[in-house]
Amino acid sequence: MMLTSEMIRAARALVRWEQTDLAEATGLSLATIKRLEKESGPIPGTRATAAALEAAFSKARIEFSFDRGEGVTRLKAPAK
Template identity: 45%
Template sequence: MSIENLSNRHPAVTTRQVKAARALLGWSQGDLSAHSGVSEPTIARLEAEDGPLGGRTETVMKIVHALTQAGIEFLSDNGGGPGVRQARPAASV
């Protein structure tokens, strides 16, 4: 996935969105590390700064991918501010 595609899907994923996503999932920084392949100290460093999630593009992509694979949807700022939600589980047939 290119940076352009990441930007189009998640224009500015923020540290607050990542923290909120972890809270929805009940994940610690260690859990996110295990699911994303990004070291726990790196996650802690990135979450320590408010604003857009910093770091290398590849690192951000790994974090966002892990959270979306776990069912998190990132919501862009549509007048109410950026946010996250858990995707609805697929309906059983």
Template identity: 50%
Template sequence: MSIEILSIRQVKAARALLAWSQHDLASASGVSYPTIARLEKEDGPLGGRAATVAAIRSALEAAGVEFIAENGGGAGVRLKNVN
């Protein structure tokens, strides 16, 4: 399911599910480590340029993360069921 806005907390939770460091996400997304670190210092919606957000999202989704939209229960993340 596609959602418009990702939060910093969703990105951090996604990294935790994958056991990825900020360096791992930087490598997988092509976004520099300093940019990842700067973005994750804040709370709220993931900021930055649209291309940066798209690269982060794509890398996490390619690794098996599914972003869950706000649907009354709160936005979240989970690992895709590959079975």
């Protein structure tokens, strides 16, 4: 399944990141983050862009689940 702009915005909200924080965490430009979040639905762009987003959110303990269609975003418990 693919990440959607709604999932990205929800994940940012969970970790209380601004778009600039996400740009810094992913190495993507702020303009790219804004473009990705602008439209509803699956994010446009390359697999590398999606991988950068997934890696940054994973490091921030965000988990994406696709078992209910579009996907669910949640904050994982800290490692013990």
